[in-house]
Amino acid sequence: MSEKNYLTADFTLRSWFFTTDHKRIAILYFASLIVFFFIGGAAATAIRIELATPQADLVSSDIYNRLFTMHGIIMVWFFLIPSIPNTLGNFIVPLMIGARDLAFPRLNLMSWYIFMLGGCTTLFAIFAGGVDTGWTFYTPFSTLYSNSYVIVAAAGVFIAGFSSILTGLNFIVTIHRLRAPGLTWYRLPLFLWSLYATSVILVLATPVLAITLLLMATERFFGVGIFDPRIGGDPLLFQHLFWFYSHPAVYIMILPGMGVINELISCFSRKQVFGYKFVAWCSLAIAAVGFLVWGHHMFVSGQSLIASLVFSFMSFIVAVPSAIKVFNWTATLHKGSIHFDAPMLYALAFIGLFTIGGLTGLFLACLAFDVHATDTYFVVAHFHYIMVGGMVTAYFGGLHYWWPKITGRLYSEYWARTAAVLIFFGFNLTFFPQFILGAEGMPRRYHVYPPEFQLWNVLSSGGAVILAVAYLMPVFYLGYSAFFGRRAPANPWDAPGLEWQTSSPPPEFNFTVQPVVTRDPYQYNEAFEAEPQNA
Amino acid sequence: MWRQWIPFWHPGLSPHSGDVDLLFTGLLIASALVVGLLFFLLTLFCARYRAGNQTDRDHRVKKSWHWEVSWTAASFVCFLGLFVWGATVYFQIYRTPADEHDIFIVAKQWMWKTQHPGGQAEIDALHIPVKRPIRLVMASQDVIHSFFIPALRLKHDVVPGRYQDLEIEIDKPGHYHLFCAEYCGTDHSGMIGEIVAMDPADFSNWLTQQAPSSPLASEGGQLFRELGCSGCHGGGGTIRAPPLEGVYGKPVPLSDGTTVIADDKYIRDSILMPRSQVVASYQPLMPSFEGKVSEDQLLRLVVYIKSLAGHPT
16 A cells, blocks of 8 residues: 555654544544543443442442442443544544545544543542542532532533534534535435434533533532522422433434444445435434433422323334334345345344333333333333443444444454354343343342342343453454454445545545545445346 | 233232233333344344345335335334323322321431331331321432332432322232432432331231330420420410411412412421411511421421311321
8 A cells, every 4th residue: 555544644643633634533532432431341340240249249339339420421421422423423424425524623623632621530530539429410419418529520521511512513514514516415324314413412402411510510619509409499400401411412322323323234235225214304303302301311200290291202202213213224124135244243233232222211201110110220221222232332333344444454354243242142141131120129329239139130240241351352353453454445345335435544635536426325236236146 | 910921020019000010011012022023024134135145136125105104103103002001000100199197208318217197207117007098298308319119119209308298008018128219329229128018907006016205296396386486376476477277288378369278398388488488468577497497307397287287197
C-alpha cells in the first residue's frame, strides 16, 4: 500500500490529538470507550462475584453501593450513549454519504475533549471516594443524605452532556447538508436514519438532563427546597425531570444498534432490507413517541392512577415500531443467501436478545405486573437484554463489520465466531436467571439477600464470568489483527454502500473522486443473481 | 391450576394477587408464542437460505404494504388488549382502602417501624390478621423507600413528605417477606422485614401479649397538650382556633372558598404547613411544627384527632 491513508498520513502525537479528521477522532473515541467499558465491566464482574453468595463476603455494603453506581454511571454515559454514534458513526457517517468529513470537524474534536473532561471528572469522583446514589441520583437521597462525591460525579455527567449535544448537532447538519449528489433521503442507508433519529433525541433531551443535574447541585449546595419536602419541595419532581431525559436516552442507546443491524442483516443475506421505508420511519416514530413514556418508571411512586394509565398506553404504542423492525429483519432473511460471518452471528443474536428484551418490556409496561416487578431483578434483566444484549451486541457486530474498513486488516474469522457464540451463551446465562429472580421478588441493588434466591444468583454469576472472558477475547484477536492481520481489500463483504467504494483504510479525505449515487441502498440483487445457484 | 405451569412462581396470597398471577401467565403465553414463532422462522430461514444451499429463491415476496400493515395492526391489537387487562387489575389493587383496620408504618434508614392503633410497635415486622382488609398508612422519615410484599404482588413507594395509604389482605397464615424495593442508602438490602399473618384469634392474643405502653390515640393526646395545641384547639383558649372534635373525614371549608376533606394528609399538612390551607373564617395564626415533630409523633397526633371524631382506631 504505497498511497497514504488516514492512518499513515502522519505519525506524531500532535497529528492525533489535534486532528480534525473524523476517522481519527473516531479512533480517539474508540480507545477511550474501551477503557470505560472495561472499568464498568470490572465493576459488574465484582458485583456478580459478590452476589454468588447471600452474605457480604467480598465487599462492604458501602463499597457495593459505590460499585453498582459506578457501573451504572460509566456504562450509561461513558459507554452506551456515545459508543455507536461516536465511534462507528463518526467513522462511517461521512463515508456513507460520500462526504470528506463531518459538517463541523473542529466541533467534532471539541466534542471529544469535552467528553474526556466529563469522563475524567467522573473518574476522579469515583477514585476519590465514589458515589453511592445509584446512577439515577434519586432525591432526597442524593441531595440530603448521601455522603459521597455526588456533585463531582454529576458534574462529569453534566459536562459529557455537552459532548452529546454537539455530536448530535454535527450529525444532523452533516446528514442534511453533505450528502453526495443523488443521495436522496430514501437512498440513505438505514444506519443513517437511525443515527439521525438518535441525534434528534440527543439535541432535545440532553439539555433536560443538564438542567436536572444543575437543580440537584443547587439543592445540595444551598438547600433551596426544589426537591426537599421539608421546605415544600417535591422529591418526585426529580424523577419526572430525570426520566424525561433518561427514557429517551434508552432510545439513544438502542436506535444506533438497530441501525447497525439493518446493515448487517442486509449484507449477509445479500438482500435489500424488507420494507425500507417502514423501517426508516419507525426510527423516527420511536424517537418521537419515546419522549412520552417517561412516567412508566413511576407506576408505584404515587403519581396519579390516570397518569400511569396514559404512560402505560404510550409505552405499548412505542413498542409497535420496535416490533415492526424485528418482523422486517426476519422477513429480510426470507429467500436471501445467508452467510454466517461473525458480524451476522452478532446480528442474529441481536434479534433474539432484543426480542426477549422487548417482550419483557411489555411485561413492565403492563401496569399491574409492573407493580410487582419494578425495582426487582426483572427490571435489571429486561434492560440488560436491551442495553447489553441489544446495544453492545450490535456494537460488536458493527465493529467486526467495519473493522477491515477502519484498520485495513482482516481478523481471525474463527476466533471472531467463537467469541460471538461465547458472548451469546454467557449473556443468556447471566441475565435469564435474573428474570426468574425478579419474578420471585428479589429487589435490585441488594448487597445481601435471603438465601432462597441463591441458586439463580449462582447461575447468573457463573454466566457473568463466561461473559467477562468472552468480552476480553476481541481485545486479543482484534488487537492482533490491527497490527499483524492480513491486508483487507476495499470491499471484503461485497457490500454496495459508499463506504466500501474507497480503499481500506480510507485516504485522508475519504474519496479521491466525489462519488455520485444513482441507485437505492442495499442493491444486493445483482450480486446475488451473479452467484451461481448450483455452487 | 394454571399457576403450577410456572415452576418458580409461588402462588400469590391475596384476592388481587391471583389476578396478577393470571396476567403474568397470559403475558408469558403471549410472549412464548411470539418468541416461538420468531425463532422458528429465524431457524427455518437460516437453514433453508444459507449461502450455497440449493433452494428455490425465485418468486420472492413482492415488496408490498400488506405484510407490514398486517403485523403492525396485529401487534397493536395485542398490545391494546394487554394494556386494558393490566390497567384493570392495577386499578383494583390500588383501590381506595377501606377505613377499617389501620396500621401505621414509618420507614426510615434502615428499618420499618410499624405501629398498631393500640400502641403495639414493631421493628421490621408486621403482624396482621388473615382475610381482613388492612389499611396501611405509611410515611417516610428521610428518603424514598418502597414497601414491597412479593407474596401479595404489591409494592408502593413511601415518599417523604406525604402519607401513602395502601390496602393489603392476606389469605393464608404464615411468614412473608417485606422488602424495601427503592434504593435508600448503605443498608438498603438490610431493610427487610417480616409479615406475620395470623388467624384473627391468634392475632388478638398477640396484640394483648404485646403489652403496649399506651394506645397511639392517648399518646397523641398527651403530645397534643405538650406541644401546646390544646391551648388553642382545646376550647377555652384565648386564641380562636377551629375545634377538632368530629372534624376527621368531614369536609372543611377553606378561606379561599374551596373545600377539603379532613383526612390524614390534610391533618399532617395543617400541622406542618398551617398557612397553606386555612379554615374559613379563621386567622392564619398557627405556627408551623415543621422540624419540631417526628413522623412518629405526627402519626400519633393524626390518630388522636381521628379519635376525637369518634372513629374506632
